[in-house]
Amino acid sequence: MxxxxxxxxxxxxxxxxxxxxxxxxxxxxxxxxxxxxxxxxxxxxxxxxxxxxxxxxxxxxxxxxxxxxxxxxxxxxxxxxxxxxxxxxxxxxxxxxxxxxxxxxxxxxxxxxxxxxxxxxxxxxxxxxxxxxxxxxxxxxxxxxxxxxxxxxxxxxxxxxxxxxxxxxxxxxxxxxxxxxxxxxxxxxxxxxxxxxxxxxxxxxxxxxxxxxxxxxIVSIPFCLMVANTVGIDNLFPAFYLCICIVGIILAVIIARIPPIRTIPNTxxxxxxxxxxxxxxxxxxxxxxxxxxxxxxxxxxxxxxxxxxxxxxxxxxxxxxxxxxxxxGTVALIIATYTPVFEWLSYPMGMYLQLFGVEEAFAAAPATLVGFTDMFIPALLITGLTSVKTKFIIGVLSLIQIIYLTEVGTIIIKSEVPLNLWKLFLIFLERTIIAIPVIVLLANLFIR
Incomplete structure (x- = not known):
């Protein structure tokens, strides 16, 4: 029995x-x-x-x-x-x-x-x-x-x-x-x-x-609220967090079906x-x-x-x-803080933001890539922007990029899962490029 x-x-x-x-x-x-x-x-x-x-x-x-x-x-x-x-x-x-x-x-x-x-x-x-x-x-x-x-x-x-x-x-x-x-x-x-x-x-x-x-x-809800407060859009937090959830789900559905995730051995x-x-x-x-x-x-x-x-x-x-x-983490923040590397790399992202009608596109562009090092730096970079909608867009983007070297990136690399620095950066770029038009669309619906 x-x-x-x-x-x-x-x-x-x-x-x-x-x-x-x-x-x-x-x-x-x-x-x-x-x-x-x-x-x-x-x-x-x-x-x-x-x-x-x-x-x-x-x-x-x-x-x-x-x-x-x-x-x-x-x-x-x-x-x-x-x-x-x-x-x-x-x-x-x-x-x-x-x-x-x-x-x-x-x-x-x-x-x-x-x-x-x-x-x-x-x-x-x-x-x-x-x-x-x-x-x-x-x-x-x-x-x-x-x-x-x-x-x-x-x-x-x-x-x-x-x-x-x-x-x-x-x-x-x-x-x-x-x-x-x-x-x-x-x-x-x-x-x-x-x-x-x-x-x-x-x-x-x-x-x-x-x-x-x-x-x-995804980062916790309290941290999302802290970012919204930092960039001065805490009055829009319900729409801000709803946008994070919607974009996060869309990205999760897409990323599962494309390289490099799709090419990792399913063993x-x-x-x-x-x-x-x-x-x-x-x-x-x-x-x-x-x-x-x-x-x-x-x-x-x-x-x-x-x-x-x-x-x-x-x-x-x-x-x-x-x-x-x-x-x-320290090396990554030194590069982000004391060198123009991210400004140089972000010029194409400025053109990409401009393509979708984002105000102050080139001023906001470095914040689209610097999040690869740390999840809070993008919020600090955009505090000086005047466009509320651009702050909303970059704020949401910084919180759905997920792969921050100082927070989770090094943990992933040190795990036995076959994801190296290059693959993590590629996934980071995929999430960024796919997310921007979706966030812009939602921002135009939520903010008048």
């Missing part, structure tokens, strides 16, 4: 543990004129608790990561090579080793106020260190709560129920809807980490993971294979099958697995990812 996982214990575990994950990640909590999530409260509380010492902690982590990686590279000691967690943290390639060393140097310059201004200024290195402080708090708070959202059955439950809509529309499993909600209500980098972990466990193929990371990891991580099961057997109802899969998943869930997987994520992110964010 076939063992049934649907019993009171597993059903209770599925409902209660998943409810905790959903409440922490997805339930909006009022905060002033906007809202946030309990996870964001936890992150903010941790950042407040650590205070000014957080920057010194980041610098210390980067120095430790660089020193240990140098020791591993040149001496290959057993205490690193034979330890799973230390190997994950410190064994790396020559390119990433150099990046770690540069990241440690940049961090020390910023924290101790030494070195050239182009590295230490508030527009470059200081911004990145502050971002990494936030990322540190997100990772610490997020890693041990993430399994309650991914490993207790809620993703299996929603995956089966939403598959008939999500699969034909976006070419991804139904469970990807959870990634989208986590990003909208929380943080885009948290959603990318969630997607990476799902890929590593065999629930997404390489193509699906790459597609979800570059199309579903699972070789070591784990396909762990997905959303197809409903003919003899079972869709709801009953969703409950059955959820209980099977919940049956394997334990606090020990939470601690183990959470610690692995923390180690990988703190010692491997954050140094890369500091080095690459």
């Amino acid at each position: 076939e063992h049934s996982s649907v019993n009171v214990k597993n059903l209770s575990k599925f409902i209660l543990c998943s409810a905790f994950g959903v409440v922490m990640f997805l339930v909006p909590i009022p905060q002033g004129e906007s809202f946030t999530t309990l996870l964001d409260f936890l992150k903010s509380g941790l950042k407040t608790l650590l205070g000014p010492g957080l920057n010194y902690m980041i610098a210390g982590l980067l120095v430790l990561s660089a020193v240990m990686s140098l020791i591993d590279h040149f001496f290959k000691p057993d205490f690193i090579r034979k330890n799973h967690y230390m190997t994950k943290a410190f064994t790396t390639t020559p390119l990433y080793l150099v990046s770690k060393v540069i990241g440690a140097v940049f961090a020390c310059m910023v924290v101790f106020g030494a070195g050239p201004k182009i590295v230490t200024s508030a527009d470059t290195g200081a911004t990145i260190i502050d971002l990494c402080g936030t990322l540190f708090c997100i990772v610490v708070a997020f890693s041990f709560i993430l399994p309650f959202l991914t490993d207790c059955g809620i993703m299996e439950f929603l995956g089966v129920l939403l598959r008939p809509v999500v699969r034909p529309l976006f070419h991804v499993p139904g469970r990807a809807s959870v990634d989208l909600m986590a990003s909208w209500f929380g943080a885009s980098n948290a959603a990318v980490i969630l997607t990476r972990e799902q890929y590593m466990k065999g629930f997404y193929t390489k193509r699906e993971a790459g597609y979800i990371m570059t199309n579903f990891s 699972y991580k070789e070591e784990v294979g396909n762990q997905l099961s959303e197809d409903v057997p003919q003899e079972k109802g869709i709801f009953a099958y969703a409950v059955e899969l959820s209980c099977k998943r919940a049956e394997k869930f334990s606090i020990r697995s939470v601690a183990s997987s959470g610690f692995e994520v923390v180690v990988g992110m703190l010692f491997d990812l954050i140094p890369i964010v500091v080095s690459w």
